[in-house]
Every structure is written in structure tokens, then in C-alpha cells.
Ligand code: SAM
Ligand code: SF4
């Protein structure tokens with residue numbers, strides 16, 4: 001155990017069998033503590049906040065795991081007007097956020113023109129802009145980059161092709177990888193990641209996922225536990241994969257010491273202190289919800305999502321207080337990966 005941790009910390013490289021050893025061991029506390037030290041040494045104690053605006057829950061895709069899938073007729077669909085999105089981003093910038101994350105299902109209403117306008121207007125608030133709006137063509141990614149978008153989040157979800165095909169009807173792992181390559185080529189900071197605990201997912205495939213994320217290499221890696229949604233056709237999983245998700249995150253910190261790693265909302269859904277625990281096991285980013293309260297309950301990717309009844313202002317100050325309670329502080333910079341190194 002110690003020799004693997006020593007190798008990880010001193011070389012930032014582990015082979016698949018060593019990653020598997022860490023994924024299988026029960027000595028998690030040692031991994032978490034090593035990841036926390038690496039985080040402190042390479043990206044410091046500051047926590048970067050990213051304001052998450054969930055601007056549309058319409059989606060043309062049908063991912064088996066997701067509550068927003070087009071086949072879920074129980075969802076009350078909403079989409080925000082471009083001006084509403086811009087106003088929300090302005091408010092978030094006034095609350096001190098330095099990054100605005102625009103997230104949605106794959107909604108065709110937002111054409112290149114509409115989306116580009118939203119991005120360029122938000123850039124006037126002197127914030128970084130991150131997009132998390134799914135699979136697009138090279139031309140679309142290019143237009144959004146030219147409009148001013150700085151970063152793009154697109155989780156690979158799993159690199160197990162058989163599992164990917166089963167969970168993502170009409171989509172392909174190859175195309176998802178193509179999207180990430182395009183995003184990288186266009187000069188975005190690349191955010192990707194996986195879900196941990198998907199039915200049918202193996203520890204071996206998670207080890208391969210980790211190697212894939214390092215090979216890109218990502219600027220940001222978001223690891224979320226899978227949470228079963230009863231209005232989806234996916235097989236129900238038993239047990240809580242919070243600890244395993246935390247471990248995958250900690251291993252990524254060891255292998256990619258200076259990237260941005262969020263303490264994910266899904267972690268806090270499974271554990272009331274999930275985000276603070278994650279911040280002490282390698283994470284350095286939090287993405288508080290900055291969507292108006294009225295819409296939040298309709299963006300139900302999975303049940304039990306935190307902050308459903310809260311306002312953008314409440315979440316902004318709630319998270320800052322939580323961060324201070326572990327003797328960390330909110331960063332004042334935009335938190336680019338490149339400035340971490
Ligand atoms: N549509 C875009 C996409 O898929 O990239 C962005 C929005 S999507 C809701 C954001 C992320 O939610 C996905 O990348 C996936 O990892 C996560 N997600 C979806 N269903 C989930 C579930 N049941 N449990 C945990 N995370 C889930
Ligand atoms: Fe749509 Fe994204 Fe949900 Fe898939 S994960 S159904 S693409 S919102």
C-alpha cells in the first residue's frame with residue numbers, strides 16, 4: 001500500500017494493476033489523506049466556486065440513468081429565455097462568482113446564434129464561462145469558443161463500450177470521445193468525469209476510466225456517484241457508492257495533482273457532509289446551484305438533489321460558511337487550471 005502511494009505521489013503514474021489495488025483496498029483513509037496533502041501542496045487551500053445555472057431540462061437524448069431523459073413523461077419541462085439566463089448570470093456575478101456554468105439537457109431550441117449571444121453577453125460580467133450542454137458538432141463547439149466560452153464539461157460517464165452502448169441508446173462512446181477531442185483542440189479547458197456505481201460497471205472499467213481521463217489530459221475531473229431515479233428504466237442498484245466515488249476522486253488527485261476537482265452535488269445527496277468530506281479528500285472546487293428556486297425541482301437528474309428549495313443567494317452564502325468551517329476560503333480568481341500550476 002505505502003509503496004503504491006509513494007509511487008503515485010512521487011511520479012503521478014500508476015499502472016492499471018496498481019490503480020485496481022487502490023480501488024479494492026479497504027484502507028481508504030490513507031488514500032484520502034495522501035490526496036488531501038497533494039491537493040494542498042499543488043492547488044492550495046482556496047476553493048473555487050462555479051455558479052451552476054440549469055437553464056433547460058429539455059433533452060433529445062434518452063440516457064437510461066437520467067431523470068431528464070426524453071422518455072420520462074413525468075418531467076415538467078422548462079427552458080429559460082436567453083435574457084433570463086443572462087440576468088441570472090449577472091446576479092451570480094454580483095454574488096461574487098467568477099465562473100458561470102451553463103448546464104442543460106441537449107435542447108435544440110438553443111441554436112448557435114442564441115447560445116453564442118448568451119455566452120458573449122455573460123462574458124461582459126468578467127466571469128469565466130463553462131458550458132455543459134452535451135454533444136455538439138465541431139462547428140458548434142467552435143462557435144461557442146469564439147463567442148467566449150472558456151471551459152466545457154462533458155463526462156465520458158464510462159469507457160466500457162458495452163456498458164456505454166447499453167446506457168446511452170442512440171449515442172456512442174466513439175462520438176463522445178470525438179467531442180472531447182474537439183473541445184481540447186479548440187482550446188477549451190476540458191472537464192470530464194464518470195459516474196461511479198452504475199449497474200454493470202466493474203472496478204476494472206473504473207481503473208480504465210481513470211487512465212483515460214489522465215490520457216486526455218483533463219483540466220477538470222468530476223466524479224459523481226450514480227443515484228437511481230425511479231422514473232428511469234435502469235436497473236436499481238443496492239447500497240451507497242459514496243465512498244467508492246470519493247476514492248476514485250482521490251486517486252485522480254494523486255495522478256493529476258494540479259487539476260480542478262469538484263466536490264460534487266451527488267456526493268452531498270448521498271452524505272449530508274459529502275461536499276466538505278470531498279474537499280478534504282482531494283477536491284478544490286464546488287458548484288453551487290444558481291438557478292432560480294422555482295425551476296430547481298424540475299431539474300431532477302436523480303431524486304433527493306440538495307438545495308431544491310433554496311435560492312441562489314442562500315446557496316452562495318451557505319457554501320461559503322461551510323467552506324470556512326473547515327478552515328478553507330473561497331478563491332477570488334477565476335480558477336483556471338493553467339493558473340494552478
Ligand atoms: N446533458 C449534458 C450531458 O449529459 O453532458 C449535461 C447535463 S447532465 C444532467 C449532467 C450529468 O448528470 C451527466 O454527465 C451525468 O454524469 C449526471 N447524471 C445523470 N443521471 C445521473 C444519476 N442518475 N445519478 C448521478 N448522476 C447523474
Ligand atoms: Fe440528456 Fe444529459 Fe440526461 Fe443524457 S445525461 S438524458 S444527455 S440531460
Ligand code: FES
Pocket residue numbers: 288289306307310314315316318319
Ligand atoms: Fe444550497 Fe447549502 S449550498 S443550501
